[in-house]
Ligand SMILES: O=C(O)C1=C[C@@H](OP(=O)(O)O)[C@@H](O)[C@H](O)C1
């Protein structure tokens with residue numbers, strides 16, 4: 517039975533300060549690298565969302581001692597050599613990041629693994645990572661020749677690789693780099709456009725021999741990682757929902773503190789500026805190579821924009837909430853070059869378009885994006901997140917603009933990336 521929530525937030529303005537939970541991408545990587553590094557790694561401000569809990573469970577299944585207390589995590593590891601063959605299949609839940617990065621690690625270990633996920637993850641393409649790993653020598657099989665989960669891996673004896681990622685994906689880049697760490701030579705990964713670089717930043721902090729030159733990353737294999745402490749910045753992808761909410765509701769002013777401002781993730785700030793939203797950003801400090809600071813957004817009169825090209829990987833998870841912003845902007849917004857949206861928890865081109873259309877927006881899907889005519893008054897109705905956390909949060913923010921009730925079917929999936937989302941929305945609502 518799917519959960520259901522009736523949203524009637526009409527006419528609320530958002531005021532106040534919050535710090536959103538820890539960054540999902542960084543939390544995953546902290547657990548993974550901490551499990552590979554000999555010694556004790558302590559993580560603070562860890563995101564206790566379902567996806568990151570799947571990552572913890574995967575390494576516990578390989579014998580790593582991981583203890584979590586709310587958003588603090590303590591890892592005691594014997595290093596790569598201490599990892600054990602899990603007795604049971606590994607459940608990846610809903611998490612694409614766990615799947616693609618973990619496969620890179622497992623491919624380098626001399627054991628057998630079986631991986632599976634939920635209905636959504638079982639539809640998402642895994643050949644983007646299994647293909648390069650097979651080229652490196654891993655034995656991988658699964659549905660449709662290793663394209664889909666469940667997948668089995670017999671790892672070990674990998675060769676290094678020079679690999680150019682055919683799609684703009686930090687998960688693929690990271691998975692290949694992690695496999696490269698477990699070889700005897702030098703692995704080089706290149707990409708057309710720089711995608712999020714948390715793997716590179718954090719591997720350096722763990723002592724890996726890694727070099728970044730523009731869009732080329734080189735890693736030396738067979739060099740042990742050393743445990744270190746990781747402070748996770750707030751997740752700008754979670755903050756994005758409240759930044760847009762403040763921009764589109766009257767009388768609002770929201771400050772998000774302690775949020776990650778890594779350049780490869782801050783496309784949402786650029787888009788808000790491009791669309792004439794009143795936004796101020798203040799960078800405070802850099803921790804583990806990751807800049808952290810505060811963002812303030814006030815009620816605005818947004819203008820439409822064309823959003824395309826190299827900015828897309830920098831806003832890939834924010835496009836659902838940007839689409840909602842575009843419904844309230846003056847003019848026609850065009851989002852292009854975003855075909856990758858079709859491979860997320862849902863096909864986010866179809867799920868965003870059908871959901872916003874059902875609420876009265878003027879929005880059309882294109883092959884690689886969407887066209888949105890702004891200035892529409894949204895209305896109530898029955899909506900479905902389709903099990904996609906970012907669609908669920910987009911609907912909740914849309915309901916702030918809607919007089920009638922909005923029914924949200926499957927609100928619980930929001931816990932994948934933002935367990936306290938409705939509490940934070942309540943905290944800011946006046
Ligand atoms: O590396 C990561 O942590 C992520 C990379 C992106 O996916 P792709 O690599 O598929 O673009 C993003 O959508 C996902 O939420 C997290």
Ligand SMILES: C=C(OP(=O)(O)O)C(=O)O
Pocket residue numbers: 540567610611612613614833860861906933
């Ligand atoms: C696409 C996402 O995550 P993942 O690929 O890890 O499932 C997301 O969080 O929006």
